[in-house]
Amino acid sequence: MTTADQTNPGLSSVPSAVHTQGAPGFIQDVWDKIPLPRWLLITVFAGVAFLLVSCLLCIVCCCCRRRRKKRVKKETVGLSRASNSTSAHLVQPDVDDVELGLADPKRGRVQVSLEYNFRSQELRVGLKEAADLKALQAAGMSDPYAKIYLTSDPQKIHETKVHRQTLSPVFNESCVFQVSQAELPEAILVIQVLDFHRFSPHAPVGELLIPLGTSDLQHVLEQWYELGPPGQAEQEQMGELCFSLRYVPSTGKLTVVVLEARGLRQGLPDSYVKVQLLLNRKRWKKKKTSMKRNTSSPYFNEAFTFLVPFSQIQNVDLLVSVWGHSRVSRGEPLGKLLLGCRASGHQLHHWSDMLAHARRPIAQWHRLQSPEEVDKALQIKKGPRLPLPGS
Template sequence: MGRPPEPHGAPAPAGTAAAGGTTAAPGPVPGLVDGTAWPRWTLVAVAVATGVLAVSCLLCALCCCRRRRRRRKPGDQEAVGLGSARSSTTAHLPEVDGGESGPGGAPQWGRLQLSLEYDSGSQEVRVGLKQAVDLRARGPGGTADPYARVSLSPPAGRAHETKVHHGTLCPLFDETCCFPVPPQELPRTTLRVQVLDFRRFSPHEPLGELRLPLGAAGLPHVLELWHQLGPPGATEAEPAGELCVSLRYVPSAGRLTVVVLEARGLSPGLAEPYVKLQLARGRRKWKSRKTSARRGTAAPYFNEAFTFLVPVSQIQSVDLVLAVWARGPRLRAEPVGKVALGARASGQPLQHWADMLAHARRPIAQWHRLRPPGEVDEALALRPRLRLPLPGP
């Protein structure tokens, strides 16, 4: 028996092949893909990029939220601790006009170690400056360039200055100086030690001072003790004034250039001041120059340069003496004050000379206090220049 024929136009069963032998893909997405003109890999790339962009935006939003939370927490903490910080800072503010206080509340100016001895044979007082500690810094940098000035009163005028120690509040001096004092004058003599902060172009700042009567010190024996420094007293003004000088040395050419810049603090009664320069070698006057005179001023401005030929082999054996001369009440030129620079000098003049040699070919300017002429001549022990006798008629 045969199978009855299917009616015409009846749909084919699902899963059977249509005319042409092709099979249709199931679902709407394949139909949509087949209906577009773009290739399939382009659509896949766009989908992946869209997904990456969405994830990145989500991560950025999360990071911003976390940063806002972190910023809010430190701000709250700073606002809370601000009042306590202000109160603690106000409670620990140092006093402006007072120094460091000791146990009793008195300001401390530092301590000085020195030795004293009186030699009855030579009738001299030997002062050995050892060191100073706990000095007060007067400048804004919290440090100082201290040096010490030692003198006896009476007699006043002669003083010894130590080397400058840069950038310290505990200088180690280790220097000895001698002062002639007769035995009968010893009970009335007072030792004065001033510790000052060195300033090259301005007045030196006092850091502390010690006054010690020698009559009560018991000098027959060598004493080495620590002494408390007191407040700095008024620096005694030198009646002779000050002189500003610039030094420059060129070793290759053996050329020493001295520039006399200006003077200040001279007596108003002096007329026509000028500066005389003398270069001594072997304790004998060697070369001499002088500036032009300035009229009607106690602070003359010179700015005159002088050049001396000094070989390197002799630069350590020469002495440069600068003297301010002027006409006084007796209407004749007399030396007002002197300053000696060189390897045999001491204090600030020696430091200036050392700075000149350490910085060759570079001008070094500095102010110097004028000393009494007799004191400088005695310290250098200069002998007069040998002069040949003039032939007779």
């Protein structure tokens, strides 16, 4: 033992710097034993890590999509989450929302003059010109002409001359209709602009309806009018129907109260309303009101209750139709309405408002639609009428 060791004996217990360098760990041993270059090992490990991260991201995305689908299903089926503060336009939408975008301003406009002689009870209609008509031909032009008639006398129709290859024809034509003062409040002037085709049906460009009852005929009127979509005059002649809907989810009771109708087609004095339910586009249940005679504005005020389980409310369509009856014609549909999840326009608004305001009756006027149009949209399937549990 040296002198330094004798003076400071504690130093002999401290390990030297050589002893602090321990043997390599387990990972280092495995790394060294692999007979591959290190750059290749790093590439393999990076690829494996990338695949794992990609798999985890895919699993997370799938889970999120499933949750979103479940939420959408709950929102469409669950009435308990429906808001009770539905906006007012669901009950009675504005006039601009009636056609749901079908009124196309690009159909053009026409200049019309009206003059009514109260002594002779004659209405003089002048069609001056049209502008910015919608081109229906491939060349970007049209051969327009116009039809003018009154809904009170649809048999008397005035047709203008055909103007070739133009979108702004100058008609400068007039016609006279015999209209009594008693017929003025209900009469509607119809102007239809069509595109002439020699070897095929004439294509409708647009249509204008002018209610004479709301027009100031004390003076000569002359102004420009925007053309609307074709087919409005037919719907006006079909009339309107008012009824209320009420649904109670807890009991599954759907109550339809047929209140009244107005403006039904003349010549069919007897009428009744048929209420029909369709399940999965198959006929299920139907009921009808009593016959109302000798009136075009019948008042029914009859209620019908159907049992519709809450689980099937999204699969049910409500078909309301007005039928006319006369000695010559029996069982002729004057107009139909389709309500439900597959409906559109006022009918869809009315149905949605009923679901949003459960247990409360919602009443609304509806303009009757063409029976052919509604039947085409229904596409009813033939099959047996199977009763539902609790129905």
